[in-house]
Amino acid sequence: MKRHLLEAADLDRADATLVLDTAAQIEQALAGREVKKLPTLRGRTVVNLFYEDSTRTRISFELAAKRLSADVINFSAKGSSVSKGESLKDTALTLEAMGSDAVVVRHGSSGAPHRLANWVRGSVVNAGDGTHEHPTQALLDAYTIRQRLGRLDGVRVTIVGDVLHSRVARSNVGLLHTLGAEVTLVAPPTLLPVGVGSWPAAVTYDLDAVLPKSDVVMMLRVQAERMNASFFPSAREYSRRYGLDGRRMGALPDDAIVMHPGPMNRGMEIAADVADSVRSTIVEQVANGVSVRMAVLYLLLGGAPQ
Amino acid sequence: MARAPEPARSPSPGTLLSSADVARVVDRMAHQLIERAAASDPGSADGGLPDLVLVGIPTRGAPLARRLAARIEAFTGTPVDVGTADITLYRDDLRLRGVRALEPTVLPDAGIDGRLVVLVDDVLFSGRSVRAALDALRDLGRPRAVQLAVLVDRGHRELPIKADFVGKNVPTSRSQQVKVHLTEVDGADEVLVTDGGTGRGTQ
Amino acid sequence: MATSYLIKGARPLGGDPADILVKDGRIAAIGESLSATGAAVVEAGGLVALPGLVDLHTHLREPGREDAETVETGSRAAALGGFTAVHAMANTDPVADTAGVVEQVWRLGQEAGLVDVVPVGAVTVGLTGERLAELGAMADSAARVRVFSDDGSCVSDPALMRRALEYVKAFDGVVAQHAEEPRLTAGAQMHEGDRSARLGLTGWPAAAEEAIIARDVLLAEHVGARLHVCHVSTAGSVEILRWAKSRGVQVTAEVTPHHLLLTDACAESYDPVFKVNPPLRTDADVEALRAGLADGTIDAVGTDHAPHAVEDKESEWAQARPGMLGLEQALSVVIETMVEPGRLDWAGVADRMSVRPAAIGRLTGLGDRAHGRPLAPGEPANLVLVDPASRAVVDPAALASRSRNSPYAGRELPGRVVATFLRGVPTVLDGKAVR
Numbered sequence: 044m045k046r047h048l049l050e051a052a053d054l055d056r057a058d059a060t061l062v063l064d065t066a067a068q069i070e071q072a073l074a075g076r077e078v079k080k081l082p083t084l085r086g087r088t089v090v091n092l093f094y095e096d097s098t099r100t101r102i103s104f105e106l107a108a109k110r111l112s113a114d115v116i117n118f119s120a121k122g123s124s125v126s127k128g129e130s131l132k133d134t135a136l137t138l139e140a141m142g143s144d145a146v147v148v149r150h151g152s153s154g155a156p157h158r159l160a161n162w163v164r165g166s167v168v169n170a171g172d173g174t175h176e177h178p179t180q181a182l183l184d185a186y187t188i189r190q191r192l193g194r195l196d197g198v199r200v201t202i203v204g205d206v207l208h209s210r211v212a213r214s215n216v217g218l219l220h221t222l223g224a225e226v227t228l229v230a231p232p233t234l235l236p237v238g239v240g241s242w243p244a245a246v247t248y249d250l251d252a253v254l255p256k257s258d259v260v261m262m263l264r265v266q267a268e269r270m271n272a273s274f275f276p277s278a279r280e281y282s283r284r285y286g287l288d289g290r291r292m293g294a295l296p297d298d299a300i301v302m303h304p305g306p307m308n309r310g311m312e313i314a315a316d317v318a319d320s321v322r323s324t325i326v327e328q329v330a331n332g333v334s335v336r337m338a339v340l341y342l343l344l345g346g347a348p349q
Numbered sequence: 350m351a352r353a354p355e356p357a358r359s360p361s362p363g364t365l366l367s368s369a370d371v372a373r374v375v376d377r378m379a380h381q382l383i384e385r386a387a388a389s390d391p392g393s394a395d396g397g398l399p400d401l402v403l404v405g406i407p408t409r410g411a412p413l414a415r416r417l418a419a420r421i422e423a424f425t426g427t428p429v430d431v432g433t434a435d436i437t438l439y440r441d442d443l444r445l446r447g448v449r450a451l452e453p454t455v456l457p458d459a460g461i462d463g464r465l466v467v468l469v470d471d472v473l474f475s476g477r478s479v480r481a482a483l484d485a486l487r488d489l490g491r492p493r494a495v496q497l498a499v500l501v502d503r504g505h506r507e508l509p510i511k512a513d514f515v516g517k518n519v520p521t522s523r524s525q526q527v528k529v530h531l532t533e534v535d536g537a538d539e540v541l542v543t544d545g546g547t548g549r550g551t552q
Numbered sequence: 553m554a555t556s557y558l559i560k561g562a563r564p565l566g567g568d569p570a571d572i573l574v575k576d577g578r579i580a581a582i583g584e585s586l587s588a589t590g591a592a593v594v595e596a597g598g599l600v601a602l603p604g605l606v607d608l609h610t611h612l613r614e615p616g617r618e619d620a621e622t623v624e625t626g627s628r629a630a631a632l633g634g635f636t637a638v639h640a641m642a643n644t645d646p647v648a649d650t651a652g653v654v655e656q657v658w659r660l661g662q663e664a665g666l667v668d669v670v671p672v673g674a675v676t677v678g679l680t681g682e683r684l685a686e687l688g689a690m691a692d693s694a695a696r697v698r699v700f701s702d703d704g705s706c707v708s709d710p711a712l713m714r715r716a717l718e719y720v721k722a723f724d725g726v727v728a729q730h731a732e733e734p735r736l737t738a739g740a741q742m743h744e745g746d747r748s749a750r751l752g753l754t755g756w757p758a759a760a761e762e763a764i765i766a767r768d769v770l771l772a773e774h775v776g777a778r779l780h781v782c783h784v785s786t787a788g789s790v791e792i793l794r795w796a797k798s799r800g801v802q803v804t805a806e807v808t809p810h811h812l813l814l815t816d817a818c819a820e821s822y823d824p825v826f827k828v829n830p831p832l833r834t835d836a837d838v839e840a841l842r843a844g845l846a847d848g849t850i851d852a853v854g855t856d857h858a859p860h861a862v863e864d865k866e867s868e869w870a871q872a873r874p875g876m877l878g879l880e881q882a883l884s885v886v887i888e889t890m891v892e893p894g895r896l897d898w899a900g901v902a903d904r905m906s907v908r909p910a911a912i913g914r915l916t917g918l919g920d921r922a923h924g925r926p927l928a929p930g931e932p933a934n935l936v937l938v939d940p941a942s943r944a945v946v947d948p949a950a951l952a953s954r955s956r957n958s959p960y961a962g963r964e965l966p967g968r969v970v971a972t973f974l975r976g977v978p979t980v981l982d983g984k985a986v987r
Contacts, residue, residue, distance in 0.1 A: 154822030175752030238749030
């Protein structure tokens with residue numbers, strides 16, 4: 044493993060598989076136990092540095108670190124020195140002086156974790172940067188797929204929605220390809236980046252055509268403000284062409300699953316009955332997130348210090 | 350911390366136990382386990398065996414525990430519960446050794462509470478693995494008693510830990526390595542002694 | 553200080569070695585085995601002599617951001633890069649949109665005395681693109697402004713651009729356009745393509761530059777005015793310029809050193825030292841720019857020297873300000889990308905870095921104060937001696953600029969400026985600024 048987890052490309056197939064296997068062992072080791080805590084990272088300090096509000100991701104990382112007995116410091120940009128204009132570099136040097144072993148960073152600017160990695164000695168884990176990547180989300184998605192379908196190699200994954208602005212999509216395309224899945228992106232052309240043709244994924248504008256050939260459908264959140272920037276004419280038209288409703292779910296193969304990284308816009312990209320169906324893995328994804336993040340922290344921090 | 354003096358004679362490098370030796374040693378340990386179980390529960394009709402759980406420490410402790418259970422069943426006709434407990438996440442020397450892939454932790458359905466747990470490992474050296482295993486057991490349940498069975502005790506303890514069942518005592522020099530190979534993991538049964546290396550065991 | 557210099561054995565425009573006698577601010581003689589009593593001798597064996605370089609595009613940051621650069625520190629950087637004249641862009645604080653500000657910048661340049669600082673006037677008041685600044689007043693001022701630009705912003709209103717092009721004809725001015733359609737580049741961070749898609753940085757499409765250039769050459773043709781295009785960065789722009797020139801449109805263009813050398817691959821580090829506007833483009837664009845400079849479609853190298861304080865660059869990519877240093881490495885980059893591959897000879901370098909930019913800025917006809925003149929007896933002694941064989945690794949800490957945002961840090965480049973003369977007075981000797 045590399046020292047940092049900044050993007051899906053930091054993981055080759057062996058590393059990615061190691062993370063998933065480790066997460067599975069941790070999940071199994073803790074299953075049914077009263078004491079859901081391991082002493083592994085006792086005495087290590089993990090800083091959650093969140094420049095964007097994301098309670099679910101922060102809590103998931105916090106729980107993962109605490110279950111490994113690390114000391115956790117939550118450093119949210121709001122109400123801190125950051126909101127008073129402190130630069131990312133100065134914040135990094137402060138964390139460094141406090142002796143943090145890992146920084147889990149969520150930031151609105153693409154590449155901010157890469158910058159941070161230049162300024163701290165510990166490990167940096169990207170918990171979502173701008174419209175770039177969110178690698179632990181992709182890991183937990185891959186984990187969930189493998190858990191449900193028993194494999195990743197050759198699994199046909201269709202990712203639907205605002206690919207242009209989605210860090211989840213970028214990380215999933217990279218990681219799932221690394222792990223042998225076949226990824227298809229579906230979106231209106233306005234929500235696909237120029238250059239998407241260079242990605243290891245197929246691209247189509249026709250959701251109905253790919254659903255019967257999908258083992259996994261991953262719905263991305265579509266933010267309403269995109270409508271005002273003319274990415275699509277109206278929420279209704281978007282939902283009609285790219286939303287997953289009960290009728291479309293019926294076109295999926297029998298074992299296919301429906302995923303969503305959350306938070307969902309019910310009625311927009313995903314209908315309520317789909318989100319709550321037995322095909323939906325949305326709740327498992329949240330639970331799996333903790334195991335996968337424990338595995339990442341263990342693998343990055345457990346070893347010999349640099 | 351005081352260390353045990355170096356033994357006067359270390360074994361010369363080579364094969365310490367052959368495949369047949371390993372089988373014989375395992376059989377003897379199985380007999381000892383049967384006797385001890387009976388002694389711990391005197392007068393019981395089943396010789397105390399249903400109370401016993403063999404918990405192997407991966408990697409090679411796990412198949413060793415399964416073998417011991419199989420031999421006990423062969424000798425007595427009574428099946429014995431077996432489990433494995435991966436101790437990696439409990440080690441206190443991860444910073445020195447680096448991370449490694451985890452192996453399964455599987456306990457029998459009946460659990461370990463109130464039972465006699467015998468930890469099974471291939472080599473007893475510093476004792477740190479056993480300490481980690483004891484920590485892991487504490488999180489997994491509350492056994493009535495915990496004992497330790499090892500195929501090879503090579504000395505050089507760094508903690509006050511002693512095995513209850515030992516297949517073979519080998520007074521090695523600290524710089525030597527003891528390598529236990531088992532068919533399930535390595536394709537053959539044998540115990541080797543080599544010179545040099547890290548001074549650490551096989552774990 | 554000596555008033556005459558005998559430069560021994562330099563190769564004018566890379567030709568046969570000759571001695572150059574500089575006296576009283578002018579080139580007194582060029583020939584073999586010259587001698588002159590009382591003249592300081594400059595040994596120049598193996599060095600190439602070029603006319604003093606002229607930059608059409610420099611940001612000196614004064615007034616307003618003296619922490620990033622001043623007229624004096626920028627002038628020193630320019631002299632060390634072999635320049636004798638630089639055009640100082642108007643996006644200062646306050647904006648150079650009045651005669652008062654341009655005269656202030658001009659005077660600061662004269663006081664520094666290392667290069668001629670030629671102020672550029674803003675096209676519109678406050679660079680807001682809404683109404684014309686007092687262009688005539690700036691032209692008539694002591695600063696004698698001939699180049700007008702809202703650089704940093706595009707004059708995107710087509711009607712306003714047309715009026716500006718027409719208006720400056722009265723005093724032989726030129727509008728230097730920063731070609732960027734703002735509606736196509738909202739929030740843009742880097743070249744839009746495969747890499748921006750992967751890096752998750754908002755794309756700056758080539759079409760946003762090309763659309764403005766296409767529009768402006770049509771406007772320039774229509775009203776018969778001169779147009780200059782700043783920092784051309786795409787292959788498509790080169791094609792449009794080639795087409796316009798073939799039609800006889802009075803259009804000129806510049807390319808920056810960094811667009812000749814670097815590509816959007818630099819953005820993969822997310823190090824904002826590589827963030828610039830227009831952004832670094834693709835290998836194919838770099839190739840087209842080199843070809844355009846070689847065949848003259850692109851007239852000049854303009855540095856777009858853009859100093860930024862540390863805090864404006866040591867940040868997240870999106871928060872950083874665009875721009876990079878260029879004055880001190882411009883000639884080296886041109887040697888690396890154009891001379892060494894054989895795409896431009898030394899006469900070509902003199903043409904693209906001195907003669908043509910001086911002509912665009914209307915500096916060639918200023919008598920004693922002219923720039924971009926031939927290396928010939930009687931001409932003002934503005935010249936630079938460069939050692940083309942010397943190679944060195946760029947160390948930002950060693951730069952004369954007050955800022956450190958060099959994209960060439962750690963990169964080995966050829967060409968060392970050994971001496972620069974401004975009107976017969978050395979501003980650089982032995983590779984060091986005289987003050």
